[in-house]
Amino acid sequence: xxxxxxxxxxxxxxxxxxxxxxxxxxxxxxxxxxxxxxxxxxxxxxxxxxxxxxxxxxxxxxxxxxxxxxxxxxxxxxxxxxxxxxxxxxxxxxxxxxxxxxxxxxxxxxxxxxxxxxxxxxxxxxxxxxxxxxxxxxxxxxxxxxxxxxxxxxxxxxxxxxxxxxxxxxxxxxxxxxxxxxxxxxxxxxxxxxxxxxxxxxxxxxxxxxxxxxxxxxxxxxxxxxxxxxxxxxxxxxxxxxxxxxxxxxxxxxxxxxxxxxxxxxxxxxxxxxxxxxxxxxxxxxxxxxxxxx
DNA sequence: ACCCAGGCCCTTG
DNA sequence: CAAGGGCATGGG
Numbered sequence: 001x002x003x004x005x006x007x008x009x010x011x012x013x014x015x016x017x018x019x020x021x022x023x024x025x026x027x028x029x030x031x032x033x034x035x036x037x038x039x040x041x042x043x044x045x046x047x048x049x050x051x052x053x054x055x056x057x058x059x060x061x062x063x064x065x066x067x068x069x070x071x072x073x074x075x076x077x078x079x080x081x082x083x084x085x086x087x088x089x090x091x092x093x094x095x096x097x098x099x100x101x102x103x104x105x106x107x108x109x110x111x112x113x114x115x116x117x118x119x120x121x122x123x124x125x126x127x128x129x130x131x132x133x134x135x136x137x138x139x140x141x142x143x144x145x146x147x148x149x150x151x152x153x154x155x156x157x158x159x160x161x162x163x164x165x166x167x168x169x170x171x172x173x174x175x176x177x178x179x180x181x182x183x184x185x186x187x188x189x190x191x192x193x194x195x196x197x198x199x200x201x202x203x204x205x206x207x208x209x210x211x212x213x214x215x216x217x218x219x220x221x222x223x224x225x226x227x228x229x230x231x232x233x234x235x236x237x238x239x240x241x242x243x244x245x246x247x248x249x250x251x252x253x254x255x256x257x258x259x260x261x262x263x264x265x266x267x268x269x270x271x272x273x274x275x276x277x278x279x280x281x282x283x284x285x286x287x288x289x290x291x292x293x294x
Numbered sequence: 295a296c297c298c299a300g301g302c303c304c305t306t307g
Numbered sequence: 308c309a310a311g312g313g314c315a316t317g318g319g
Contacts, residue, residue: 016300115301121317122300167315172302209302230300254301256309283300293299 007068008096009039009052015284016294017219018100019110019123020130020147029139031130032067033103034146035060036139057139069101072224077274084271086240087278090285099218099280104187105180106147107220108205111212112172119294121165128164129153153177172207179205187221195223210260218276227267227275229260232286237263243270 013021013028020031030037038055054064065071082088102110113125126147133148133156148156154177161170179185190198198221202213211228218226229237234255237244243266249255255263271278287294 111300114299116299116314117301117316118299118318120299124317162315165316167317168313169302169315207302211301215300228300232300254310257302258308287300 006074006096007098008094009041011094011096011284012068012098012100014294015097015280016119016287016292017215017280018102019119019126020106024142027140029142029144031106031144031147032063033106034058034135035063036137036144036146037063037067038140039064057137067101068098074098077224077277080272081274081278081281084278087271087281090281094281094284097281097284099224099277101222102220103147104190104216104220105150107216108176108180108202108208109148109153109173111215111219112176112205112207113166113169114212114215115169115207115209117169123294125165129161129166132160132164150177150181154181169207175206176208191221195225198223199226210257210264214264218279224276225268225273227264227271227279229255229263229267230283232290233279233283236282236286237267241266241270 009028013030018030022029026041028037028039030039036057037060038057040053040055042051042053043049044051052064054062056063078091082091109129110122110126113122117125127145129148130145133152134145137144137146153173156174156177158170158174161173166173185201190201193201195217198217199213202208202216203210208216211230214226214228217223218228227233231254234249238249244263247259247262249259249263268275
């Protein structure tokens with residue numbers, strides 16, 4: 001098991017996977033459902049090892065082990081995905097980039113806001129939702145807002161949702177909150193069942209398609225084989241994977257649900273059970289090469 | 295005034 | 308099946 005020092009905090013937090021983090025006064029503050037997380041860089045200048053201090057409100061001991069997925073065998077993951085030469089080179093550029101484990105409900109609604117949207121605006125909308133429907137918590141003399149509960153989103157009017165900047169996604173949020181509540185869809189159940197079955201369940205949610213479902217599966221339901229394919233990842237695949245080119249996907253074009261399924265299967269056969277980690281490295285790399293904004 | 299943004303839904307052919 | 312348009316909103 002590797003140590004927490006091997007994790008690159010800034011890289012992991014700021015890689016387009018977990019939106020509700022903010023850096024203030026040399027500390028990162030994150031919203032994890034009802035809990036405020038805090039990370040402070042305590043590295044001594046004369047010490048060469050990076051040291052972080054972890055705090056939270058309410059108290060949540062050793063939360064970093066859960067959130068930063070220290071139960072993963074990171075060495076094994078890196079070894080396996082590095083069997084592919086192209087991926088190995090990209091992985092080596094970003095040591096310590098991790099996938100974070102998000103709270104499922106928060107993750108579902110976060111990525112519901114992501115369609116046809118850009119990352120700064122996704123964060124903007126999520127902050128508005130938290131401010132309007134979350135609970136205020138004062139921590140370090142600052143105001144924070146917890147992520148809205150399922151019930152509060154269930155009860156929210158479309159007008160109130162619209163005021164957060166959701167646009168046409170407001171009805172997705174409302175419908176999805178109602179579906180999960182009414183069907184009593186259990187997040188723990190989704191964690192237990194296989195990738196394919198869990199994805200099938202998520203696709204029933206209004207506003208959740210192939211790509212967003214994969215984001216939810218990878219970032220909150222422990223399905224490390226999930227490989228979200230967005231426009232950037234697709235561009236990478238077209239340039240680097242012969243098999244994808246064979247499917248005759250036009251460059252820079254959208255893909256249909258069936259094309260997505262086909263490519264998704266090929267990818268998971270190709271990169272293996274940790275395809276999700278491949279995606280994270282590739283995504284970071286291609287966004288950096290194209291002057292990311294987040 | 296245009297175009298774009300971690301897509302998805304709906305309608306046609 | 309696939310192709311294509313529409314979609315709220317704000318920033319370049």
